[in-house]
Amino acid sequence: MKTVVIEDSRIARNGLLNMLSVSHELQILGSAANAEEARDLIALHRPQLLFLDIQMPGDDGFQLLDSLDYDPYIIFTTAHAKYAVRSFDYQAIDYLLKPISQERLAISIARALSHHQDQPSHSPLDYDSRVFIKDGDECHLIAVFDISYLESCKNHVRVFFSGKSAFVKKPLRQLECRLPSTLFFRASRQYIINLKHVATIEKSVDEGYEVTMEDSKVIHISRRNGIILGQRLTL
Structure with missing residues (x-):
């Protein structure tokens, strides 16, 4: 899955990228420190999966998602549990609280891959269906x-x-x-x-x-x- 990491903390961003590097199922296309950088990266690559922090300088993670013209899979990464309920509005794959362990991250990746691999249970519809x-x-x-x-x-x-x-x-x-x-x-x-x-x-x-x-x-x-x-x- 084509993947982008969006995290304002350099230490947390590099740590997450390092943990993700062991997953051969993900293609890490880049990372961004804020919503503005993320928009450019997303427009260039159209990633299928975002690891997304919520509280960032400028627009927050929710505002970033609202500005997109498609809906990638989302795994939120945040230090704040208070946004968990709102994350359901964006059909998030998972909601990871920092600090994130390698074991918990592996569960999130498995969930994302499962969603991505799921195919519609019915055949495509025709105009006259x-x-x-x-x-x-x-x-x-x-x-x-x-x-x-x-x-x-x-x-x-x-x-x-x-x-x-x-x-x-x-x-x-x-x-x-x-x-x-x-x-x-x-x-x-x-x-x-x-x-x-x-x-x-x-x-x-x-x-x-x-x-x-x-x-x-x-x-x-x-x-x-x-x-x-x-x-x-x-x-």
Whole structure:
């Protein structure tokens, strides 16, 4: 797994890198001391796994994750237990309290590899496929082409379709693997959109794009993802 370490303490950063060096399953692409350095490193390598400190100068670890346009696997590394509950909002693989032992780190790495190797239990869906969603007492049989967009909501995904919505208790990345890539586009860490249900696309002030869906929902796309989307939509 392509991996990046983000830790503001030089001693802790070097110590973690040293412990990770014995794992042949991880490819360590680099390290960063703060969110600003991390963003450049992440944009360059698009790592699959982040070892992420929470309290750092400037933006903290949560703010860094909120600014990303995709959702890598996360293992938090921190000296503070008080952030543990909030870490669940980011579907963290693990939450390591410093000082970190080699044995505890090995457990986290095994968890990350297990998540990474898990494959969807069903085959990919087609444009004409229908999916069944049971949300509480309500049941929905939905045509894939009727799904407008999907929104990550903590440990659930909210699926919007035909003026309605329903919740699925799965991570967004798992649903992304099943959706037809010719129809759906990963707009950001939080959203997947159906290109058939896009009403307008306009440039935003930060050089990204604002996509308005048919139900008037506005979804922001980063400049990087906007370029990828433009290449897909251009003749």
